[in-house]
Amino acid sequence: MTTRRQQTSHESSELILKAAAELFAAKGYRQTTFADVAERSGISRGSIPWHFGSKEGLLLAVLERSVNLISTSLDAEEVATVEAGFDRLMEGANALLALPTTKLFVTLLVEALEPGSPIHSHYLEIHNTLRDHCRRWLERLPLAPGLSVEALAVTIIGAGIGIHQQWLLAPDQVDPEKAMAALRALLAGAVLPVSE
Missing domain, CATH: 1.10.357.10 (Tetracycline Repressor, domain 2)
Known part of the structure; x- marks a missing residue:
């Protein structure tokens, strides 16, 4: 059974992935920063490496x-x-x-x-x-x-x-x-x- 915390974590990951995909498409991988992704997704900058480890991990996801x-x-x-x-x-x-x-x-x-x-x-x-x-x-x-x-x-x-x-x-x-x-x-x- 999925807990509320797991659900929230999944929702945050999806928001980050959607924002990152849009930014990578618009600006390119190298020009996109965690700060850009945080601003676009509405998720704190510190949460991004917690979910994906690194910028490369985010790109692969x-x-x-x-x-x-x-x-x-x-x-x-x-x-x-x-x-x-x-x-x-x-x-x-x-x-x-x-x-x-x-x-x-x-x-x-x-x-x-x-x-x-x-x-x-x-x-x-x-x-x-x-x-x-x-x-x-x-x-x-x-x-x-x-x-x-x-x-x-x-x-x-x-x-x-x-x-x-x-x-x-x-x-x-x-x-x-x-x-x-x-x-x-x-x-x-x-x-x-x-x-x-």
């Missing part, structure tokens, strides 16, 4: 929480038709762009690529999770001969992240909805029509 959010939001449901499966795949790709964690992933990419980065393996796990969800949807669709499910999953995730990155850099020049519609049109050619 944010990334782990993000992977869980992605997995929950993109979990595959059974679909009755190929068209419904394709539509669901594209809904999942659109949902990925709408997730609050997407900006965080784009912001942390450079840090994840640095030699010896503490977040490299977690960032890799995020991409593996995204590709796995995409692959599971693609395996339900009749693809054109010669197309690899794995390669197509890499392409879809890469396009989705790339669209979002361009939109973050130039929101007045990039329309993510139109870009996703174009991606959908391109991918429609990869799916074979179902014979009656």
Whole structure:
């Protein structure tokens, strides 16, 4: 049975994680301080290391929480038709762009690529999770001969992240909805029509 103290501790952790994710996405990991997180979350600065140990521990917790959010939001449901499966795949790709964690992933990419980065393996796990969800949807669709499910999953995730990155850099020049519609049109050619 959960005590009131445990509940309060969990609620505080969630407020800290949400604030840290927003700040890491907006300012980057290095530029964000415990004082920033405390101010945004409304939780005392001294509580943050008590919950997460260090700034790196907080970042790793944010990334782990993000992977869980992605997995929950993109979990595959059974679909009755190929068209419904394709539509669901594209809904999942659109949902990925709408997730609050997407900006965080784009912001942390450079840090994840640095030699010896503490977040490299977690960032890799995020991409593996995204590709796995995409692959599971693609395996339900009749693809054109010669197309690899794995390669197509890499392409879809890469396009989705790339669209979002361009939109973050130039929101007045990039329309993510139109870009996703174009991606959908391109991918429609990869799916074979179902014979009656």
